[in-house]
Amino acid sequence: MIELDNVGYSYGGGELLSNLSVRLTPGSFHFLTGPSGAGKTTLLKLCYGALHPTAGQVRAFETDMRKLDRDQTALLRRRIGVVHQDCRFLDHLTLTENVALPLLVSGRDLSSETDNLNELMQWVGLSGRADARPPELSGGERQRAALARAVIMSPDVVIADEPTGNVDWEMSQRLLQLLVELNRMGKTVLIATHDLSLIRAAKSQVQARVLRIANRQLQTAGADL
Numbered sequence: 001m002i003e004l005d006n007v008g009y010s011y012g013g014g015e016l017l018s019n020l021s022v023r024l025t026p027g028s029f030h031f032l033t034g035p036s037g038a039g040k041t042t043l044l045k046l047c048y049g050a051l052h053p054t055a056g057q058v059r060a061f062e063t064d065m066r067k068l069d070r071d072q073t074a075l076l077r078r079r080i081g082v083v084h085q086d087c088r089f090l091d092h093l094t095l096t097e098n099v100a101l102p103l104l105v106s107g108r109d110l111s112s113e114t115d116n117l118n119e120l121m122q123w124v125g126l127s128g129r130a131d132a133r134p135p136e137l138s139g140g141e142r143q144r145a146a147l148a149r150a151v152i153m154s155p156d157v158v159i160a161d162e163p164t165g166n167v168d169w170e171m172s173q174r175l176l177q178l179l180v181e182l183n184r185m186g187k188t189v190l191i192a193t194h195d196l197s198l199i200r201a202a203k204s205q206v207q208a209r210v211l212r213i214a215n216r217q218l219q220t221a222g223a224d225l
């Protein structure tokens with residue numbers, strides 16, 4: 001589904017990532033961990049095509065992402081929902097409107113999507129906050145709204161960058177539960193996190209593979225996590 005073959009990446013200085021190969025197969029659940037600055041966000045960006053590798057190749061849905069033009073990239077990106085580390089919202093729109101933004105951008109008529117939107121807001125537990133403005137939201141509400149926005153286009157793959165970074169344990173469990181549910185619906189899930197307790201909690205719920213970036217390379221983490 002997403003394949004990295006001997007991928008390297010450099011921002012211009014020394015190589016940050018070197019010779020990484022990994023395959024995210026359909027329906028798989030992966031964690032990506034490693035120290036701060038190791039390159040987790042960079043690797044996620046390579047997976048969803050926001051960056052292209054400086055060596056090797058990234059393929060998504062059997063296609064070399066570098067060979068796509070802008071429109072093809074936009075189409076492919078609809079199949080990959082992303083929860084960014086610093087999820088941003090437009091403050092003048094309501095929460096529901098923010099969640100619906102990808103629909104608007106892709107030219108869909110919102111009036112025919114009301115049921116879908118309501119269902120999604122209910123799924124993330126934000127029905128009661130539908131008309132709230134982003135500055136009024138708690139960290140956990142922001143993260144759940146970001147997840148709802150990431151899946152509004154029914155992507156095949158969900159990529160989340162530190163989705164539990166700014167929330168308490170209870171909320172991180174709730175977010176994990178939502179990501180596990182997405183995986184049970186058949187979506188491929190990739191989560192970057194520092195939080196080893198989150199990974200441990202997930203292991204009783206889902207068969208997760210843990211990848212660790214160390215010394216610019218990817219290792220599969222052992223069972224001692």
Ligand SMILES: Nc1ncnc2c1ncn2[C@@H]1O[C@H](COP(=O)(O)OP(=O)(O)OP(=O)(O)O)[C@@H](O)[C@H]1O
Nearest residue numbers: 011016034035036037038039040041042043085194
């Ligand atoms: N646009 C950029 N230009 C230059 N250097 C960058 C850029 N983005 C990231 N870096 C550097 O690349 C390194 C890896 O950053 P990245 O955000 O991928 O790491 P990370 O493992 O996700 O870190 P954290 O856990 O702290 O979020 C860092 O040293 C960072 O400063």
